[in-house]
Amino acid sequence: xxxxxxxxxxKKYQTSPSTQARHKAKLYAMLDWIYxxxxxxxxxxxxxxxxxxxxxxRLLRKYTREELLEEVKTFACRDRRVFLLKPKAVRMxxxxxxxxxxxxxxxxxxxxKQLTHDLMAAAVVAEGINTGxxxxxxxxxxxxxxxxxxxxxxxxxxxxVESNELIAIEIEASxxxxxxxxxxxxxxxEAILKDKKICRVLYYSHKRRFLIDAERVHEKLFANTDxxxxxxxxxxxxxxxxxxxxxxxxxxxxxxxI
Numbered sequence: 001x002x003x004x005x006x007x008x009x010x011k012k013y014q015t016s017p018s019t020q021a022r023h024k025a026k027l028y029a030m031l032d033w034i035y036x037x038x039x040x041x042x043x044x045x046x047x048x049x050x051x052x053x054x055x056x057x058r059l060l061r062k063y064t065r066e067e068l069l070e071e072v073k074t075f076a077c078r079d080r081r082v083f084l085l086k087p088k089a090v091r092m093x094x095x096x097x098x099x100x101x102x103x104x105x106x107x108x109x110x111x112x113k114q115l116t117h118d119l120m121a122a123a124v125v126a127e128g129i130n131t132g133x134x135x136x137x138x139x140x141x142x143x144x145x146x147x148x149x150x151x152x153x154x155x156x157x158x159x160x161v162e163s164n165e166l167i168a169i170e171i172e173a174s175x176x177x178x179x180x181x182x183x184x185x186x187x188x189x190e191a192i193l194k195d196k197k198i199c200r201v202l203y204y205s206h207k208r209r210f211l212i213d214a215e216r217v218h219e220k221l222f223a224n225t226d227x228x229x230x231x232x233x234x235x236x237x238x239x240x241x242x243x244x245x246x247x248x249x250x251x252x253x254x255x256x257x258i
Contacts, residue, residue, distance in 0.1 A: 004159070006136050007097075008033035009129055010049060026059070028096060031068070031089050036139050037122050038105045039072075041079040043253040044119055048126035068092070076112040077119055078258050116258075117173045120250050121155040124169050124204050127249065134158040152187060157198060165199040172205035175213045182221050185229060192237055203240045206250035211240045 006012045013025035026049055033048060034040045046056045060083060063069045068089040072082050090103045111118075121140070128134035138157040154168035168191070176184070188201055205211045218238070222231040 004136050005036075005138070005142070008036050008048075009136065027063070028093075030059075030063075031085065031093055033126075034069075034083060034085050035090070035093060035101065035103060036142065037118075038139075038141055039082045039084050039110065040122065041077060041082050041119050043079055044122045044126055047123050047249070047253070048130060050130050063089075070107065072107045072110065074110070074112055074115060075258075076115040078116075078254050078256060082110070082115065082119075116254050117171055118155075120173070120204070120206060120254050121169060121171045123250060123253065124171070124246065125156050125158055127246065128158055128160075133161060135161050152191060152195070154191075154198070154201070163199070166197060168198045168201040170201055170203050172203055172207075172210040172214055175210060176217065178217050178221060181214070181217045182227060182229075185218070185221060185234065188238070189229075189233070200237050200239060203238070204243075204246060204250065206247060206255050208242065208247060211242060215240050 008029055010025060010029040013028050015021055015025075030040075030045060030049070033045075042053065042056050042060060045051075045060070046053055049056070051059075060069065060071070064071050064083075066088075067086055070084045070086050072084060074080060074082060084105050084107065085103055090101055094101050118140075125134065125137045125139075129137065136159050140153050140155055143153040143157070155171050156169040157166055158169060159165070160167050168188075191198055203211060203214060218234070221227050222229050222234065
């Protein structure tokens with residue numbers, strides 16, 4: 001059974017057309033989003049809420065002053081800062097959901113080498129949520145809580161409205177050795193056939209060349225019969241997303257001028 005969690009999706013919080021209700025909806029959506037992903041950046045919130053950057057910056061400054069958010073400086077992403085939840089924000093979410101929550105993310109525990117990669121995964125999900133392409137999502141952290149090892153987790157899972165399927169999202173931030181890609185393909189096959197949770201895997205990147213390289217290596221691996229990979233199966237289940245808009249979005253928001 002798919003665990004459907006809709007926290008962090010802005011439209012799920014809107015209960016009234018009043019200005020105050022819209023403001024509260026944005027706040028709780030953002031807090032729940034950060035809780036689920038662990039951290040966020042202004043660019044991700046901009047995409048999720050569909051707001052101008054200046055508005056997002058004002059909101060983040062306001063909530064930082066109100067001791068809801070902690071700003072962490074970093075050189076690992078274009079925004080030069082990410083935001084974590086402070087105890088006051090966690091208590092607000094506990095009151096909203098009537099549930100005890102555990103939030104252990106600290107500035108000292110952030111993996112700065114992985115930071116931009118993780119923000120891009122969140123951005124792809126945010127874009128899908130904002131446009132209505134995805135109805136709900138599952139973060140990598142939440143896959144951990146399901147007992148899945150790192151080898152069997154995806155960067156994110158999302159339920160695709162058009163296909164009525166749960167799909168996996170993978171971010172390509174570098175070229176990979178063939179041996180590494182072979183292992184990924186085998187694990188993907190297991191996730192689809194054995195775990196039977198996802199139906200397809202979509203590959204995104206901020207650079208077209210990383211997607212081209214992934215496709216090139218895949219073809220070589222399929223051609224080698226010793227690898228025992230059914231090309232027809234993978235062609236149906238894997239999709240390299242050559243989408244200019246998404247590629248530009250990821251590059252301009254997370255990599256340009258780093």
